Amino acid sequence: MRDFSRDHRWLSINTATVRKQWKLAQIIEACARHDIRAISPWRDQVAECGLDQAARLIRSHNLELSGYCRGGMFPAADAKTRQAALDDNYRAVDEACKLGSSCLVLVVGGLPGALDGKPVYKDIARARNEVHDGIAALLDYARKAKMPLAIEPLHPMYAADRACINTLEHALDVCDALDPNRTGVLGVALDVYHVWWDPKLREQIERAGKDRLLAFHVCDWLPQTKDLLLDRGMMGDGVIDIPRIRGWVENQGYAGYSEVEIFSAANWWTKPGDDVLATCIERHRSSV
Amino acid sequence: MRDFSRDHRWLSINTATVRKQWKLAQIIEACARHDIRAISPWRDQVAECGLDQAARLIRSHNLELSGYCRGGMFPAADAKTRQAALDDNYRAVDEACKLGSSCLVLVVGGLPGALDGKPVYKDIARARNEVHDGIAALLDYARKAKMPLAIEPLHPMYAADRACINTLEHALDVCDALDPNRTGVLGVALDVYHVWWDPKLREQIERAGKDRLLAFHVCDWLPQTKDLLLDRGMMGDGVIDIPRIRGWVENQGYAGYSEVEIFSAANWWTKPGDDVLATCIERHRSSV
Numbered sequence: 001m002r003d004f005s006r007d008h009r010w011l012s013i014n015t016a017t018v019r020k021q022w023k024l025a026q027i028i029e030a031c032a033r034h035d036i037r038a039i040s041p042w043r044d045q046v047a048e049c050g051l052d053q054a055a056r057l058i059r060s061h062n063l064e065l066s067g068y069c070r071g072g073m074f075p076a077a078d079a080k081t082r083q084a085a086l087d088d089n090y091r092a093v094d095e096a097c098k099l100g101s102s103c104l105v106l107v108v109g110g111l112p113g114a115l116d117g118k119p120v121y122k123d124i125a126r127a128r129n130e131v132h133d134g135i136a137a138l139l140d141y142a143r144k145a146k147m148p149l150a151i152e153p154l155h156p157m158y159a160a161d162r163a164c165i166n167t168l169e170h171a172l173d174v175c176d177a178l179d180p181n182r183t184g185v186l187g188v189a190l191d192v193y194h195v196w197w198d199p200k201l202r203e204q205i206e207r208a209g210k211d212r213l214l215a216f217h218v219c220d221w222l223p224q225t226k227d228l229l230l231d232r233g234m235m236g237d238g239v240i241d242i243p244r245i246r247g248w249v250e251n252q253g254y255a256g257y258s259e260v261e262i263f264s265a266a267n268w269w270t271k272p273g274d275d276v277l278a279t280c281i282e283r284h285r286s287s288v
Numbered sequence: 289m290r291d292f293s294r295d296h297r298w299l300s301i302n303t304a305t306v307r308k309q310w311k312l313a314q315i316i317e318a319c320a321r322h323d324i325r326a327i328s329p330w331r332d333q334v335a336e337c338g339l340d341q342a343a344r345l346i347r348s349h350n351l352e353l354s355g356y357c358r359g360g361m362f363p364a365a366d367a368k369t370r371q372a373a374l375d376d377n378y379r380a381v382d383e384a385c386k387l388g389s390s391c392l393v394l395v396v397g398g399l400p401g402a403l404d405g406k407p408v409y410k411d412i413a414r415a416r417n418e419v420h421d422g423i424a425a426l427l428d429y430a431r432k433a434k435m436p437l438a439i440e441p442l443h444p445m446y447a448a449d450r451a452c453i454n455t456l457e458h459a460l461d462v463c464d465a466l467d468p469n470r471t472g473v474l475g476v477a478l479d480v481y482h483v484w485w486d487p488k489l490r491e492q493i494e495r496a497g498k499d500r501l502l503a504f505h506v507c508d509w510l511p512q513t514k515d516l517l518l519d520r521g522m523m524g525d526g527v528i529d530i531p532r533i534r535g536w537v538e539n540q541g542y543a544g545y546s547e548v549e550i551f552s553a554a555n556w557w558t559k560p561g562d563d564v565l566a567t568c569i570e571r572h573r574s575s576v
Binding site for chain 1: 412
């Protein structure tokens with residue numbers, strides 16, 4: 001297992017972590033200032049910056065991309081909306097290529113309409129079928145573009161509105177169905193926040209193997225979580241045994257970045273961005 | 289599948305649903321008034337009423353108990369606390385017998401201290417081992433008392449603080465390990481709120497079979513859930529396809545009560561108790 005205590009060579013910052021403090025250009029400058037070598041930006045931040053300009057800034061600051069957030073959201077109420085979602089995913093692949101990302105992270109979507117409080121249907125198996133078909137269609141496109149797709153299983157509390165793939169086992173079932181030969185174009189983004197509770201986590205990480213482990217995200221589960229979406233904790237402040245999980249992942253040969261992704265409306269989004277990055281570095285070295 | 293639309297013969301009320309409106313004696317009277325045939329009371333409510341008095345009231349109103357809430361909370365920081373938890377579980381079995389309950393529901397506990405915001409350790413596998421050992425010890429006692437134990441898998445968002453058994457599959461693994469001969473003394477309480485998202489739900493319900501399906505709880509998952517504990521929805525107001533799940537359960541031969549268990553700080557706990565019960569009846573007939 002790699003020793004993270006000496007430096008932060010393998011730290012990546014998901015740009016949502018400081019999205020309330022800075023725009024993307026400022027985040028890139030701040031990461032360079034803190035000697036952070038990689039980021040994972042969000043599409044809306046890239047769009048605001050301009051794709052070409054974002055690509056230039058990333059290159060000129062010698063940053064790598066541990067992922068690009070995000071494609072997915074496949075299920076839809078009707079065929080037209082479903083096609084629009086797919087077209088948007090094709091664009092996400094193109095953008096990921098342009099930015100030089102290592103993968104496109106997929107948050108696959110849940111019951112159509114649930115995010116707005118009005119689910120169009122309740123049959124989650126149907127949503128899962130639509131996700132399967134959506135990834136299948138996108139995979140052909142991604143394969144030609146040589147852009148790996150990383151399915152991110154989300155915590156079951158997001159099953160209705162954000163992602164109906166909620167366990168690593170399920171994500172790997174989809175990978176095995178669509179890419180049985182493990183070509184490298186389909187795998188998972190493993191975020192400890194979403195999967196730490198799973199009694200089958202170790203077994204499924206071993207099943208995944210290096211081929212499927214495309215990204216590793218960290219933050220912490222706070223024991224008294226106040227909000228389902230915006231109350232993620234800083235590594236070390238919660239209950240997740242992150243080094244144990246990282247050990248399992250690295251035992252499979254994963255040697256990429258450890259990406260900090262924190263949405264924290266009441267805490268980390270309210271602090272100065274430089275303080276947040278300094279804390280991410282300190283906790284990366286002490287608690288990951 | 290039984291037709292619930294005609295009457296509410298198979299409706300049970302978990303007494304937490306109206307705990308802010310009434311004490312147990314009033315709940316019992318109200319249920320009788322609404323022609324509700326079964327309840328599932330909580331230990332603190334029974335203690336407040338007095339165990340003998342509660343047993344008398346339940347008998348005199350011809351109520352059945354679809355469960356008794358709750359035993360469990362096995363993991364502890366040290367041996368003394370662990371033994372105290374076990375002793376308390378023995379008392380819970382005795383109370384369940386005295387009240388004539390069909391089972392004692394087990395919320396097994398999570399990381400010791402996490403409920404108070406200070407987890408003593410982070411090794412969830414260790415907590416799961418302590419749960420296994422706790423249930424094993426309690427099972428001997430329950431077997432002699434002829435009181436079935438119903439492990440309730442809780443939603444993964446409660447893994448840290450309330451229950452580290454978070455899937456039906458895991459609960460059934462524990463059942464199979466401790467009661468391989470399916471003697472009827474160990475099974476599960478299946479609450480749709482906790483398990484609806486699980487892609488293996490149907491398969492695991494079939495694995496459970498009638499022997500293991502000791503209780504069936506309903507409420508709904510609201511698409512814009514505001515609180516991790518106290519924002520459960522009324523059946524029909526959320527995203528759970530309850531009739532589908534009930535169909536799977538009844539296909540296995542389950543013929544017991546459908547128990548409504550709603551914690552709702554901002555909504556149902558603020559309404560007159562009779563209105564809540566009337567709504568439970570209406571939704572039991574239309575949405576379960």
